Amino acid sequence: MSTEILVFFIFVLSIFLGFELISKVPSMLHTPLMSGTNAIHGIILLGGMLVLADAGNTLTVALGFVAVVFGSANVFGGFMVTDRMLQMFKKKKK
């Protein structure tokens, strides 16, 4: 089996896993969940780092740099804003 097919296989399994994971989520958690998954796609920062490392001319270095800044803001900001939302759900002590 070629690598592409294996990766595609993992892709298809992940689709089903994603559906299963959130099929029973109360609506009060929809926003934090959206925000949390938003942070997870911040993994694009890795992609930005990898292409910037390979970039050879001024244009590609500049674009790679922008990709790293965007990805970094997405990942760090995403997790922090989600955590701030979820802090609000602390159970009230009586």
Next chain:
Amino acid sequence: MSPFIALTFIAVAVLFILGIKLLGSPRSARLGNLLAGFGMLIALIATIPLLGSGDASLWQHGWSLNYTLMAVGIVIGLIIGAIGAYSVKMTAMPQMVAAFNGLGGGAAALVGSLEFLRRAHGMEDVAAAVTIPMLFATLIGSLSFSGSIIAYLKLEGKFEKPHTFPGQNFLNGLILLVILGLFGWLTFNATGGNAITAFIVMFSLTLLFGIAMVMPIGGADMPVVISLLNSFTGLAVAADGFAINNLAMVVAGTLVGSSGTLLTLLMCKAMNRPVTNVLFGAFGSGGGGGKSGADDLAGKSVKPIQADEAALLLAYAQRVVVVPGYGMAVAQAQHQVRELSDELGKRGVEVQFAIHPVAGRMPGHMNVLLAEANVPYDQLYEMEAINPSMDRVDVCLVIGANDVVNPAAREEKSSPIYGMPIIEADHAKTVIVMKRSMAKGFAGIENHLFYKDNTRMLFGDAKASLNALIAAVKAG
């Protein structure tokens, strides 16, 4: 990739999966977010040995300008993210999510573009199996980027209303066709100068299409749009993972893509509208629906009430249900709501909060705000839980909510919101509606609730009115 790094990425995938799973329950949600964040940190560290291929490798040629820029870029992103995340008011959370999502989409588009440009400059032909993911990531990523910016601006109150013009559908369709045509052509002609020109045209048109797609959608539907664009960005990241052969990106991106799609559908279900209606509804001719309602209401008038009298009604009630809406968020009145609820509680009144799934501008928006004000969450009830007992409620206090309590959704077939489940505020013995003016809600339609015999209107800013109520209840 060495086996050790490959195993590390499997651990990262497991942490993401557990993180999303735990995010789905109130008790464990915070832990879930931390787990996913921890996974991300591991993924970042494990990427360092992978940086640079061939002669550009970090280990063979040592430090270069690219690595300095990388470190600087990460720190700048960290600062932007931290400032954004910690300075934003709780009421503005939705637009912050939109902004971060847009940045992620932009990054995904750039990664896809750079990979495409690098190969386009090369001599050898590129196989379609490699070109398609790069083109797909660029397309979906840039769509998500420009669409999120518009969603952000709409939530900030800029051009909130749907923007439509004749022939819009046709023009958008045409742009989309050109984009898809270029996509198809580029799939098989991915090298040389023509390819680069075609690629730039496709990129620009897609940015334009993202704007054109979101502009006609009203501000009230932005949560659905953001959720959809969030799943788009996930898919773009997964495609980038294909293109640069990074499994962690494939898994993480796909998880976000599919869970985000399901979340989008759940949100639409809560509003009882098909997703196509949300995205393309403004194109249709559904604008006439609100008219007939206005005719019915001709000659009817609303009954205003003063804070003192309203306080009396509340203080001597046995059971009070509070229905918060976007007006409460705008007025930042959640702390006053809690104070009023505490005062009433001291007098032996049973106070409950009824949360409509789409109250505010995001599902869970009201929960977050009330939790911020320390309202215990066992006092919060979902719509389905509270509706059966609404006719045993003495006073229903509607604070800045509108469409989610509009009986037209139940009674009037021609109404654009017909069929949407509502909180049946009109079944309470008395309804007190706190509102700034008689302005319409997001759906842009009259609310029959305001004209009912058992409804009293308490006009004014929610915060000011609540302060007056609190003072009056304390005095009484």
